[in-house]
Amino acid sequence: MLILFASCKKADYQKVTHDPELYRVTVKKLNDVVLExxxxxxxxxxNYAYANIAAYEVIAAGDPKHFRSLAGQIKHLTATPKPNxxxxxxxxxxxxLSFCFVGNAVTFPEGSLTTYVDELKQKAKDAGMPSDVFENSVAYSDAVAKHIMAWSKKDNYAQTRSxxxxxxxxxxxxxxxxxxxxxxxxxxxxGEIRPMVLDSASQIPAPEPPxxxxxxxxxxxxxAVIEVEKMVDSLTTDQRHMADFWDDNPFKLNVIGHASFATKKFSPGGHWMNIAGIGTKIAKSDFGSTVAAYTETSIALFDAFINCWYVxxxxxxxxxxxxxxxxxxxxxxxxxxxPPFPEYISGHAVISAAAAEVLTHDFGNEVAYTDSSESEFGIAPRKFPSFRAAAEEAALSRVYGGIHYKNACIVGTMTGRKIGVLVNQKLQLKIKK
Structure with a gap:
C-alpha cells in the first residue's frame, strides 16, 4: 500500500508538471515580457530562441531515446551537462525552469519572470513533488541554463551594441x-549576429530589387509604387482586417494633435510563437514534442531575421x-x-514563411486552425487552412498595410521557405523509431 500511495503521489505532481499546456503558458509569459x-x-x-533551446536541452537529456541534443547541430553549441x-x-x-532562467537573463529588466518562477515552484510543491526531486530538478535546470547562457554570449550580440x-x-x-x-x-x-543553422547571413541570397x-x-x-498607393486607398473590410491582424507592431506611436502615446502588440516572432502553440495543441503533442516544436520554430525565426536584416x-x-x-x-x-528600417525584403514575409515550413514539417500541410492571438488587442480571429496559407497572407498583408511593395513580399516568402527547408533538413530533434 505504501508503494501504491507513493506511486499515486508521483502521478499527481507529474499531472501538473508534465502538462504541455503549462509550457505553452510559460512561453506566453515570456511573450508578455517582450511585449511590455x-x-x-x-x-x-x-529571446525566444535561447529560452526554448535551454528548455529543449533539458528534455533531450532526460529522454535521449526520443530526442536528440542540439549540440553539434547548431552553431558552436557544445554538449550540455549530463544529469546525475x-x-x-x-x-x-x-x-x-531552464526556459525561465534564460528568459530572465536575456530580457530586461532582468528578473522579469521571477514572480512567475516562484509560482511554478510553488505549483510543483503543492502538487506533492518530493523535496529531493525538487532540488535535483532546480539544480539541473540551472546547470543547463548557465551552459546555454555562456554559449549565447558568443553570438556577437554584445559587440553590435556598440x-x-x-x-x-x-x-x-x-x-x-x-x-x-x-x-x-x-x-x-x-546581419552580423551568429546564426544557428545558416552558414552565414548571406547563405540564402535575394535578387536585387527593381x-x-x-x-x-x-x-x-x-x-509597384502606384500599386501600393491605389491598394491602400481602396482597401476592403477584409483587407483592413488582414493588415491589422498581421501588423504585429511592438511599438506604434499614435499622434493626436500635440499629444502622443504608444500602443503595443506582439512582434511578428511572438505571433508565430503563439501559432506554434496552436499547432501543438491541435496535434495533442506531449510535453517533449511541444518543447521541440517551439524550439525548431524559434530557431527558424532567429536565422530568418538575421538573413533578412542582412538583405x-x-x-x-x-x-x-x-x-x-x-x-x-x-x-x-x-x-x-x-517601421524604422529599409523596405526590401519584407521581414514578416521571410520569418512567416520560415516558421510555416517548420510547423508544416512537424504537423502537416493540412492543419486548419483559427488564430485568436490578436484577440487581446481587440482584433478578431482569422481562420487558415494551413500554416503556409497563413504565411502567404502575412506577406500580402504588408502590401495592404502600405509598407511594402509586392515584390519584397514575394521574394521574402521564397527566401523564408528556403530557410525553413534548410532548418528541417539540418535539424533532427525527434529521433525516428
Whole structure:
C-alpha cells in the first residue's frame, strides 16, 4: 500500500508538471515580457530562441531515446551537462525552469519572470513533488541554463551594441526615417549576429530589387509604387482586417494633435510563437514534442531575421510612404505605421514563411486552425487552412498595410521557405523509431 500511495503521489505532481499546456503558458509569459518592454522583433527572436533551446536541452537529456541534443547541430553549441543518474529529476519541470532562467537573463529588466518562477515552484510543491526531486530538478535546470547562457554570449550580440550607427543616405531610392517617429534605423548590424543553422547571413541570397525610377511610368518600380498607393486607398473590410491582424507592431506611436502615446502588440516572432502553440495543441503533442516544436520554430525565426536584416541593409531600399508623399501625394499615409528600417525584403514575409515550413514539417500541410492571438488587442480571429496559407497572407498583408511593395513580399516568402527547408533538413530533434 505504501508503494501504491507513493506511486499515486508521483502521478499527481507529474499531472501538473508534465502538462504541455503549462509550457505553452510559460512561453506566453515570456511573450508578455517582450511585449511590455518594447523589444524590437529581431531582439525578441533572440529571446525566444535561447529560452526554448535551454528548455529543449533539458528534455533531450532526460529522454535521449526520443530526442536528440542540439549540440553539434547548431552553431558552436557544445554538449550540455549530463544529469546525475543517481538523482531523480523531473525533466519537464526542470525544462520550464531552464526556459525561465534564460528568459530572465536575456530580457530586461532582468528578473522579469521571477514572480512567475516562484509560482511554478510553488505549483510543483503543492502538487506533492518530493523535496529531493525538487532540488535535483532546480539544480539541473540551472546547470543547463548557465551552459546555454555562456554559449549565447558568443553570438556577437554584445559587440553590435556598440557598433557604428546607421548613416542616412538621402539619395533617391535609399531608405530614410519615416513619420511619425522618424526613428533611427533599427539594428543595422543584426546581419552580423551568429546564426544557428545558416552558414552565414548571406547563405540564402535575394535578387536585387527593381531599381528606383519614378520617371519611367512603364517601369517595374513606378508600377509597384502606384500599386501600393491605389491598394491602400481602396482597401476592403477584409483587407483592413488582414493588415491589422498581421501588423504585429511592438511599438506604434499614435499622434493626436500635440499629444502622443504608444500602443503595443506582439512582434511578428511572438505571433508565430503563439501559432506554434496552436499547432501543438491541435496535434495533442506531449510535453517533449511541444518543447521541440517551439524550439525548431524559434530557431527558424532567429536565422530568418538575421538573413533578412542582412538583405535589408545591403539593399537599403526606400519605403512606399517616402516615395508616394514626395512624388505623388504629400497627404498620403499607409494604413499601418511604417517601421524604422529599409523596405526590401519584407521581414514578416521571410520569418512567416520560415516558421510555416517548420510547423508544416512537424504537423502537416493540412492543419486548419483559427488564430485568436490578436484577440487581446481587440482584433478578431482569422481562420487558415494551413500554416503556409497563413504565411502567404502575412506577406500580402504588408502590401495592404502600405509598407511594402509586392515584390519584397514575394521574394521574402521564397527566401523564408528556403530557410525553413534548410532548418528541417539540418535539424533532427525527434529521433525516428
Amino acid at each position: 518592454n518594447n523589444f524590437p522583433p529581431v531582439i525578441a527572436s533572440r 543518474k543517481d538523482k531523480e529529476i523531473d525533466f519537464q519541470f526542470a525544462s520550464l 557598433a557604428s550607427k546607421y548613416t542616412v543616405n538621402r539619395t533617391d531610392g535609399r531608405w530614410i526615417p519615416t513619420p511619425p517617429m522618424y526613428a533611427q534605423a533599427l539594428e543595422p548590424h543584426w 531599381p528606383y525610377n519614378m520617371t519611367d511610368k512603364n517601369g517595374k518600380f513606378y508600377k 535589408k541593409y545591403k539593399a537599403n531600399s526606400v519605403r512606399p510612404e517616402t516615395v508616394i508623399t514626395k512624388m505623388i501625394n504629400p497627404d498620403w499615409r499607409p494604413y499601418i505605421q511604417t
